[in-house]
Amino acid sequence: xxxxxxxxxxxxxxxxxxxxxxxxxxxxxxxxxxxxxxxxxxxxxxxxxxxxxxxxxxxxxxxxxxxxxxxxxxxxxxxxxxxxxxxxxxxxxxxxxxxxxxxxxxxxxxxxxxxxxxxxxxxxxxxxxxxxxxxxxxxxxxxxxxxxxxxxxxxxxxxxxxxxxxxxxxxxxxxxxxxxxxxxxxxxxxxxxxxxxxxxxxxxxxxxxxxxxxxxxxxxxxxxxxxxxxxxxxxxxxxxxxxxxxxxxxxxxxxxxxxxxxxxxxxxxxxxxxxxxxxxxxxxxxxxxxxxxxxxxxxxxxxxxxxxxxxxxxxxxxxxxxxxxx
Amino acid sequence: xxxxxxxxxxxxxxxxxxxxxxxxxxxxxxxxxxxxxxxxxxxxxxxxxxxxxxxxxxxxxxxxxxxxxxxxxxxxxxxxxxxxxxxxxxxxxxxxxxxxxxxxxxxxxxxxxxxxxxxxxxxxxxxxxxxxxxxxxxxxxxxxxxxxxxxxxxxxxxxxxxxxxxxxxxxxxxxxxxxxxxxxxxxxxxxxxxxxxxxxxxxxxxxxxxxxxxxxxxxxxxxxxxxxxxxxxxxxxxxxxxxxxxxxxxxxxxxxxxxxxxxxxxxxxxxxxxxxxxxxxxxxxxxxxxxxxxxxxxxxxxxxxxxxxxxxxxxxxxxxxxxxxxx
Numbered sequence: 001x002x003x004x005x006x007x008x009x010x011x012x013x014x015x016x017x018x019x020x021x022x023x024x025x026x027x028x029x030x031x032x033x034x035x036x037x038x039x040x041x042x043x044x045x046x047x048x049x050x051x052x053x054x055x056x057x058x059x060x061x062x063x064x065x066x067x068x069x070x071x072x073x074x075x076x077x078x079x080x081x082x083x084x085x086x087x088x089x090x091x092x093x094x095x096x097x098x099x100x101x102x103x104x105x106x107x108x109x110x111x112x113x114x115x116x117x118x119x120x121x122x123x124x125x126x127x128x129x130x131x132x133x134x135x136x137x138x139x140x141x142x143x144x145x146x147x148x149x150x151x152x153x154x155x156x157x158x159x160x161x162x163x164x165x166x167x168x169x170x171x172x173x174x175x176x177x178x179x180x181x182x183x184x185x186x187x188x189x190x191x192x193x194x195x196x197x198x199x200x201x202x203x204x205x206x207x208x209x210x211x212x213x214x215x216x217x218x219x220x221x222x223x224x225x226x227x228x229x230x231x232x233x234x235x236x237x238x239x240x241x242x243x244x245x246x247x248x249x250x251x252x253x254x255x256x257x258x259x260x261x262x263x264x265x266x267x268x269x270x271x272x273x274x275x276x277x278x279x280x281x282x283x284x285x286x287x288x289x290x291x292x293x294x295x296x297x298x299x300x301x302x303x304x305x306x307x308x309x310x311x312x313x314x315x316x317x318x319x320x321x322x323x324x325x326x
Numbered sequence: 327x328x329x330x331x332x333x334x335x336x337x338x339x340x341x342x343x344x345x346x347x348x349x350x351x352x353x354x355x356x357x358x359x360x361x362x363x364x365x366x367x368x369x370x371x372x373x374x375x376x377x378x379x380x381x382x383x384x385x386x387x388x389x390x391x392x393x394x395x396x397x398x399x400x401x402x403x404x405x406x407x408x409x410x411x412x413x414x415x416x417x418x419x420x421x422x423x424x425x426x427x428x429x430x431x432x433x434x435x436x437x438x439x440x441x442x443x444x445x446x447x448x449x450x451x452x453x454x455x456x457x458x459x460x461x462x463x464x465x466x467x468x469x470x471x472x473x474x475x476x477x478x479x480x481x482x483x484x485x486x487x488x489x490x491x492x493x494x495x496x497x498x499x500x501x502x503x504x505x506x507x508x509x510x511x512x513x514x515x516x517x518x519x520x521x522x523x524x525x526x527x528x529x530x531x532x533x534x535x536x537x538x539x540x541x542x543x544x545x546x547x548x549x550x551x552x553x554x555x556x557x558x559x560x561x562x563x564x565x566x567x568x569x570x571x572x573x574x575x576x577x578x579x580x581x582x583x584x585x586x587x588x589x590x591x592x593x594x595x596x597x598x599x600x601x602x603x604x605x606x607x608x609x610x611x612x613x614x615x616x617x618x619x620x621x622x623x624x625x626x627x628x629x630x631x632x633x634x635x636x637x638x639x640x641x642x643x644x645x646x647x648x649x650x651x652x653x
Binding site for chain 2: 056058082086087088089090091094095097098099102103104105106107108109116117120121152154165168169171172
């Protein structure tokens with residue numbers, strides 16, 4: 001079997017605050033294979049973005065990785081000194097942020113931002129870097145790239161700006177791209193285009209994608225596997241089609257059930273009763289137990305680990321005998 | 327770009343006209359110009375003849391137009407107190423004030439920027455806490471108190487710098503500069519520091535607040551996520567964005583450095599325009615007061631104009647019509 005390009009082992013991210021220690025991400029493990037697209041879904045505050053930030057080493061202080069390891073290929077990267085980590089960011093792991101309107105420095109032409117990034121990582125001359133930048137813009141579908149490269153960010157539309165952001169994230173050919181809700185801030189009509197562009201350009205370069213989103217539709221169309229997160233923990237992980245059709249964790253069952261289907265006549269949208277607990281009030285045992293329709297005694301006292309319940313599928317739920325305690 | 331400058335120029339002219347109106351009203355109606363010019367023995371009939379000859383009986387509008395016409399030629403009348411043309415008087419005092427103002431503005435800008443950036447990049451350091459605490463004193467102590475304190479420590483007790491005056495000056499084609507002699511430079515130190523202190527702390531706090539704000543933005547996160555070096559992120563990306571709002575305040579502050587040099591000039595007996603103004607107020611030397619008003623207004627208008635144009639240069643988003651090709 002091939003080696004995963006990115007491997008997260010028992011990652012725990014904590015935030016010390018005045019009101020005590022908040023655990024934003026707890027004991028999460030997953031692998032991403034070369035060229036694979038891993039979707040990460042969950043509600044706001046489920047720890048999806050925090051996981052992405054932890055991988056690329058950009059957790060805002062006072063947050064910190066309290067436990068666990070992150071491996072990029074055969075190199076451990078969660079404990080690297082800042083200067084070493086900088087060489088990995090942008091070069092081996094790229095990141096795409098949510099809002100293209102605020103991701104670009106408004107005072108510099110995009111040519112400068114692209115060339116600066118390219119030359120930080122690759123030994124190219126100014127003009128070689130410029131040629132590469134124009135090629136990149138062309139690849140992400142910006143018409144007339146050779147001319148538009150000298151425009152300022154405000155001269156592009158939202159969708160075009162997100163293409164520029166993708167070009168910037170990919171400028172040094174990273175092996176993994178973390179896309180943190182790349183389409184949330186965009187117009188519905190351009191969301192699909194951006195996802196297509198991102199998927200295509202990554203596929204062509206063999207880059208794997210960790211796609212963080214709360215849009216199940218995007219996951220269904222794009223991802224190979226999906227990880228469902230709840231209250232900072234991994235609830236379920238498995239191939240997209242299997243999880244959508246036959247979710248195992250009651251939370252993912254609720255999530256999938258909440259997707260409105262075409263042709264079905266609904267008086268009201270299906271939802272999961274209750275709300276995700278705040279990070280400082282996560283219940284004992286399984287974090288989902290107060291909202292779970294199938295809750296029983298063990299759920300309230302013992303925390304399930306995301307364990308393999310059949311080949312390639314993991315779930316953190318006591319309904320399955322294979323599940324162990326965390 | 328050109329249309330923008332012309333529009334700003336037109337606005338500046340309007341502002342100057344309005345200030346001229348105020349200056350004219352002060353000049354014409356604060357006290358009776360004739361009464362200030364003549365002695366007690368002058369007969370009333372002679373006063374009337376003078377009044378007529380000076381055009382003071384003409385319609386107000388005509389007088390105002392004449393005032394503006396004269397002002398455009400740099401003609402503000404004769405100082406009651408010194409019996410010299412006001413313009414000549416102000417021009418002879420101007421170098422002292424400008425040298426002081428630019429020296430302190432430079433101190434304020436250089437140190438304000440450096441300290442502001444430093445305290446923003448190390449928000450939790452001990453040095454930052456210390457600098458912020460001291461800067462509070464700088465903001466809240468009145469200028470004259472700082473001046474007197476500095477005089478006491480460095481002039482009286484330590485004797486390092488002179489406590490008043492401008493030292494020796496050199497005449498450079500009508501511009502009397504104190505920057506070329508040792509005693510002139512030494513004399514400049516204390517007043518320049520005094521005058522700069524308030525602006526320095528203000529600029530520092532502003533730069534710090536702006537920089538902290540900018541460091542939290544998405545594009546700085548994205549710049550970091552692309553692996554750019556610490557230096558490129560802080561000084562290439564963050565600092566330039568910080569400067570946009572700082573520019574306005576700094577520009578306005580430069581204006582007030584010149585205008586409020588009055589206090590510092592008085593404390594240090596600095597022979598500049600500010601101390602000329604103070605003395606003129608005491609003896610109701612109205613032409614000097616009116617001319618000073620116009621002069622300060624002109625300084626503010628000019629600086630504002632320059633700041634607006636700089637804005638335009640720094641921030642491409644304002645160059646709406648310069649879009650498209652970008653070249």
